[in-house]
Amino acid sequence: MVDSSNTRDRFVTRRGLLKAGTAVGLAPAAFASSAQAQSASTFVFANPVEYDTLDPHTVFDYSRVATRLNFYDGLYRWLDNPPTLTPWLAESHTVSDNGLVYRFKLRANAKFHDGSPVTAEDVVYTMERTLGINKGPAVLFSPIIKPGSTKALDASTVEFTLTRPSAAFMSTVPEIHVVNSKLVKANTKDNDWGQPWLSRNVAGSGSYKLERHDPAVGVIGVRNPDHFMPWPAKYVERIDLRTVREQSTQVLGLIKGDYHSLDGFLPADALDRLRKANTVQIIEQPSMRLFILHLNNQRAPLNDVHVRRAISMAFDYKGFITDILKDTAVRNPAPVPANLWGYPKDVKGWDYDIDKAKAELAKAAVKIDRPLEIHTLVGLSQTEQAGQIMQAGLRKLGIESKIVAETWPTLSGKARNNETTPDIWTNWISTLYADPQNWVGEMYDSKNWGNWKTGSYYKNPKVDALIEKAVTSTDQSVRDAAYQEASRIVVDEAASVFIYNTKWYGPFAKRVQNVRFCPVGNGQDFRWLNLG
Amino acid sequence: MAKALRRAAAFWNGTGVWAFVLRRLAWSLGTIVGVVAVTFMVSHVIPADPAALVAGERATREQIEALRHQLGFDRPLITQLFDYYVRLVQGDLGKSLFTSRPVSADLLSRLPATIELALAAMIVTVRLGVPVGVLAALRRNSWFDQIVRIVTVSGLAIASFWLAIILQLTFAMDVGWLPLGGRLPADVTPPPSVTGLYTVDALLAGQPGTFVTAILHLALPTVTLAFPAMATIVRFTRAGMLDTLNKPFVQYERAMGLPESLIVWKYMLRNALTSTVTQIGLVSGVLLGGAVVIEAVFDWPGLGYYAVNSIVMSDYNAVLGFTVWVAIIYIAINIAVDVVHRLIDPRSAG
Secondary structure, rough: HHHHHHHHHHHHHHHHHHHHOOOOOOHHHHHHHHHHHHHHHEEEEEOOOOOOOOOOOOOOOOOOHHHHHHHHHOOEEOOOOOEEEEOOOEEEEEEEOOOOEEEEEEOOEOOOOOOOOOOOHHHHHHHHHHHHOOOOOOHHHHHOOOOOOOOEEEEOOOEEEEEOOOOOOHHHHHOOOOOHHHHHOOOOOOOOOHHHHHOOOOOOOOEEEEEEEEEEOOOEEEEEEOOOOOOOOHHHHHEEEEEEEHHHHHHHHHOOOOEEOOOOOHHHHHHHHOOOOOOOEEEEEEEEEEEEEEEEEOOOOOOOOOHHHHHHHOOOOOHHHHHHHHOOOOEOOOOOOOOOOOOOOOOOOOOOOHHHHHHHHHOOOOOOOOOOOEEEEOHHHHHHHHEEEEEEEEOOOOOOEEEEOOOOHHHHOOOOOOOOOOEEEEEEEOOOOOOHHHOOOHHHOOHHOHHHHOOOOOHHHHHHHHHHHHOOOOOHHHHHHHHHHHHHHHHHHHOEEEEEEEEEEEEEEOEEEOOOOOOOOOOOHHOOOOOO | OHHHHHHHHHHHOOOHHHHHHHHHHHHHHHHHHHHHHHHHHHHHOOOOOHHHOOOOOOOOOOHHHHHHHHHHHOOHHHHHHHHHHHHHOOOOOOOOOOOEHHHHHHHHHHHHHHHHHHHHHHHHHHHHHHHHHHHHHHHHOOOHHHHHHHHHHHHHHOHHHHHHHHHHHHHHOOOOOOOOOOOOOOOOOOOOOOOOOOHHHHHOOHHHHHHHHHHHHHHHHHHHHHHHHHHHHHHHHHHHHHHHHHHHHHHHHHHHHOOHHHHHHHHHHHHHHHHHHHHHHHHHHHOHHHHHHHHHHOOOOHHHHHOOOOOOOOOHHHHHHHHHHHHHHHHHHHHHHHHHHHHHHHHHHH
């Protein structure tokens, strides 16, 4: 019995070794073929966030923008840098004299992935679905478009009637990602607008068709040769939008050639590492992503303008941008990106000057008799570093402070109410549409209170009036002047601490060519590029 | 009827394995109820607002309140908890707030990756850890034992994150033998799903190339996971064996002239394994609950990161669904460990 047992063990071991040997022997061949196939036709983008849903009407963020841009089409599209609003599914549009009625003419040759034509009815359904679900991009449209008001005048003409003039409407039209209404309706259950189905499937007309989606792994799309927009001479046949959470894995994967591109907002040390790799190119572009410290303007002592100005002069901007960020960002002292219209070029902003800050603090009517709280974001070291720099500056002013690290859901939840918003907190404002309204308009118009973007809870009737004028006017020069003036006031009253505007450092494999970067979407419209 | 009841009662109170398992399962229901209640309360009292997150970054207060009402978050907590229990009994874990998909579908889509990795790590851990622990005990204080001690202390002390990156740098970047991460390359279509385990499914589908590729993708995360787990198993096995070395029954068997290999690998090991089996159970539970760091570094699409993401996003249903899964895993493993204990040492049957 003993012998047989030992014999069996030895047999198992030999068989195991044989299997292992076979596996190792086959491995190089398997890898070589896979690597070559991948490199020949598939563009791999490593994204740190999961593509947990493909529904273009439930999310409106930058981390999953690639699925919206590559699987769906909007009526217009933002292209290039500076961003240009370009006819896309619609070939043209008209606006009524009163600025309320927008009429779009659709292209005749636009087809969904199932071959059916894109019609005005699909656009109407898309708007009704967006408003009905009331998530993500709905916040762009629900204040100005009532459900049921969008009309299909004929098969290729659609009309939106706004409840009030909104010059920013055209800037948001690219977010009307048109879905195949017949297909979605066929997959709708219990009036759910087909949400569960569309979270895992695509009903669009975009440049790529869905091949595979696994929320935990990513999305694979194959080129749509019938797309209405002519394809460039060279393109990629497949796009693989893969979730790669760990930054070190992303960097190693790009250097190794497993991925062709990463998110363009990597920290300085990761960029340094990539720059040294001879397989990688870094494409640098000015971007539009502001980093600020919100100051709660409604809570003492921050309700005193002199305290806010003193705090703005106690932040070491150069130390943060040059020493910590290695100049991967540029100072932006106002609430509009300096590379966008509406930015007041004459505004110098506040500089780091402790003596002046102390003098300003002496003018304050309120006494600072408690430590201020600086809230940062867990896992985002840059926010913690900014918090520490702010804390050091405050200490020099004799103001005690406490840094509190929180998750984004917790922090953004608190920031929806001026009573629970922290004293000071870190925030990035990304480009969701290229219009000053996305920054100064949404952040400092007190009508918007109750949303984290208004986290400074600043209130000034004059600024409110200027923003209203900018939103309702259809005259670009009037809008430009109004946003500039509103920005000047906001900076003078130190509503927030305005720190920097991000530069985009797009890390790409060296063989990737013809990258077409646009701050809206951060270069993730992949139909233009090729693998050389 | 009365006779049947008496027989059922006798079975219930009996010392048989199945009666034991049934009794443990019955008690486990209370555990699940308690775990769900605690998780539910904790996840609902933290100051996050999932309705606001789902509504989007620029949703108005009215829109958030409307969504809160639609999701039922404006009802009393106890009502929400009771509703959850009712749905749980029906096998409904609810829908994810963010994907609108059933949580059970989300969990099931990630479960095979977690199970495959956990199984691979456990196979390596047990197949290597137990024999090494035995040999270290038999050659106590020898150079082999010293090396094992250094390695096991390293296994417990080295951060998995660091080890994972070092393995990637060495075997994926420098030598290029193994892939950096993922379960399969993008251009390799996963085998037709039977079990969801790519290695098993590839064999079932007769795809040796895919099998090899899947094994190679498993290699680095498995080693990273198995290293600390193996350290634990080696130390417990070694300690158990040392306890057993001079037991009278061992001396008796030696006196009877039984072969040393039989004494060691059958009789001594069986006696020494009690605490090791408990550790194997605990390690299995941890692995089956998802290994967040390893999943992140190796881009492994398992449950761990889903759980973390759900917690960060305050996706209540997903958090609860994951908690129920982990509770079930631990209950099942505990029962299995107790059953194995009874098999190893019948005295523990009481």
